Amino acid sequence: MxxxxxxxxxxxxxxxxxxxxxxxxxxxxxxxxxxxxxxxxxxxxxxxxxxxxxxxxxxxxxxxxFSSFTTVDTQRHNSLMLYFETVNKARNHPGFTFLYHYAQYAQTVANPYSYTQFMEHYNRKYKEVKGSMKLEHEPGKEMYIDFAGKKLSYIDQNTGEIISVEVFVAILPNSQYTYVQACPSQKKEDLIICCTNALNFYGGVPLAIVSDNLKSAVSRASKYESQINRSFKDFASHYNCIVNPTRIYAPQDKALVENAVHLVYQRIYYPIREMTFFSLEELNAELRRMLITYNQLLFQRKEASRVELFQSVERQYLKALPCTTYQIKDYKRAKVQKIGYVYFSPDKSYYSVPYRYIGHHTMIHYTNTSVEIYYNHLRIAIHKRNPKKGNYNTIKEHLSSTHQSYTSWSPEYFKNQAAPHGVHLVKCVEKILCNVDYPEIGYKRVIGLIQLHKSYGSQRLDKACEIALNANVATYTHIKNILRHNMDLKEAMFQELDANTNHIPVHQNIRGASAYQ
Structure with missing residues (x-):
């Protein structure tokens, strides 16, 4: 009226x-x-x-x-206007609906207006000055995401603490098929996990993800060109879609997801308001159960539910999911040290890179399972992540030839190095390594010993080692002196070193013991 x-x-x-x-x-x-x-x-x-x-x-x-004359029942109209003040105060409460307040109004007055006239009078009193445009949404083109303004909670069984959690909402605007999940926070890691679960829930990937200007999604907000968070952009690249943030101060750009949040308040928040949960998993299990019912509700004018519209129309327009699940990546800058490693600060550990990049600045891309090192957008190393603190993680091929040999040092390694030069040299190597408490000291002596073959040849070196073993003086210094003084070449000297052989030569001018009787 x-x-x-x-x-x-x-x-x-x-x-x-x-x-x-x-x-x-x-x-x-x-x-x-x-x-x-x-x-x-x-x-x-x-x-x-x-x-x-x-x-x-x-x-x-x-x-x-004839503007001054009215056909309105003044008393009836005034009581409605007074009731609207109560209605308007409750507008921001989660789960608010005009239908609920109209039912209360109809019960309190003798001659109530019809619901249509109730809304007509309300909209006339609180009319919106600014108009909006009806957007047509193509199937499979976008997925709108947002966090609900009101939080849910669960009780920690160990401490009794009430822990508040965020509620993530995603919607495909063409079918309005909705996904809801509770998560610990709005941080980047939780946002990406929720988006991954939403895409798995839909079983496909839209062309674009439309997000609010969340700090976890957008590094720098702008009305015309927002700067996307690097991790979130990497997530979108993995799923072969793009991120398209809404304009700042323009909630109409994502009106559908805003409306979905209000419907979640009414259809999910309100029915579980008196339930108590003791873990995030319990809460999410109940949300999934309520979500099935919510998506199966029929639209009043379309004679179909969200899940029916999704299955019959929108699902076929989504791109296929990638073969592998996305792992959250993060980034750190690091300079390659002189020893050929970069310092990885999250674990306080070190990872090797090819030695030719020593002194260069690199970018580390890391997940829970891997560490990748890039130089000028070119990946130069990839390691399996090792959470052990202070650990040096080495790939042998990254080291220079000298360093590669060093990493291979062991008793067996040096025995193999000595074997081509003779069995006596191998025995000397074993004896030297057995007589030292600190292996690296013995390794240095053995290296020097084996290197003597370059100056004296393998045959002389092995002979000198035989002489040293017989005399029980198998050290690097003694063997080097034997070779330097050519003692291995003099047969007489071999006889002197043999304690069981008479080293005095026979001569006619030399008298024996009988001459002194």
């Missing part, structure tokens, strides 16, 4: 009166009361214009002439 008759109705009253209709018949023809027609006829007669002249006036002029 309007506040006053439409000016077109006024012209119809005049026309019917001139055609000979009675006020009662005019009222029944136009669907208004006889008293209203009587009142307007009195106003027409009291004006300075004849009925014929009033018919020639345009709508604006008629509206000005």
């Amino acid at each position: 309007a506040n006053k008759l439409d000016p077109m109705d006024l012209k119809q009253i005049i026309t019917l009166h001139l055609d000979g209709y009675s006020n009662r018949k005019i009222g029944s023809t136009l669907g208004i009361s006889r008293n209203t027609v009587n009142t307007y006829m009195q106003l027409f007669e009291g004006s300075k214009y004849s009925l014929e002249q009033l018919l020639t006036l345009d709508i604006e002029q008629l509206s000005e002439l």
Whole structure:
């Protein structure tokens, strides 16, 4: 019911009166009361214009002439306006609906307005000045995401603490198929995990993910060109889609997901308001159960549910999921140290890179399972992540030839190095390594010993080692002196070193023991 008759109705009253209709018949023809027609006829007669002249006036002029008269029941209308003040105060409460408040209003007054007139009067009193555009959403083009403003909670069984959690909401705008998940926070890691679960829930990937200007998604917000968080951009690249943040201060850009959040308040938050949960898993299990019912509810005008529209229309337009699940990546800068390693600060450990990059600045991309090192966008090393602190993680091929040999040092390694030069050299190597407490000291001596073959040849070196072993002086210094003084070449010297052989030569001028009797 309007506040006053439409000016077109006024012209119809005049026309019917001139055609000979009675006020009662005019009222029944136009669907208004006889008293209203009587009142307007009195106003027409009291004006300075004849009925014929009033018919020639345009709508604006008629509206000005008869704007003061109202057909509204003042007392009934005033009580409705007072009730609207109560309604307006509750607008921001989760789960608010006009239908709920209309039901309360209808129970408290004797002659209530219909729901249509209830909304008409409300919208007239609190009308929106700024218009909006109806957006048409192509199937499979976008997925809208947002965090609900109101949190849910669960109770820690060990401490009894009430822990508040965020609620992530995703929606495919064409079918309005909705996904809901509770998560610990709005941090980057939780956002990416929720988006991954949402894509798995839908079983496909849209062309774009439309997000709010969350800090976990957008590094720098802008009305025209926002800067996407690097990890979130990497996530989108893995799933072969793009991230398209909404404009700042423009909630109408994602009105559907905003509406989905309000519906989640009504259809999920409200029914579980008296339930108690003791873990995040329990809470999410109940949300999944409620979500099935929510997505199966029929739209009032489409005669289909969200899940039916998704299965029949939108699902076929989604791109296939990648073969592997995305692992959250993070990034650190690091300079390659002189020893050929980069320092990985999250684990306080070191990872090797090819030695030619020593002194260069690199970018480390890391997940829970791997560490990748890039130089100028080129990956130069990849390691399995080792959470052990202070550990040096080495790939042998990254080291220089000298360093590669060093990493291979062991008793077996040096025995293999000595074997081509003779068995006595191998025995000397074993003896030297057995007589030292610190292996690296023995390794240095053995290296020096084996290197003697370059100056004296393998045959002489092995012979010198045999002499040293017989004399029980198998050390690097003694063997080197044997070779330097050519003792291995003099047969007489071999006899002197043999304790069981008489080293005094036979000669006629030498007297024996009998000469002294």
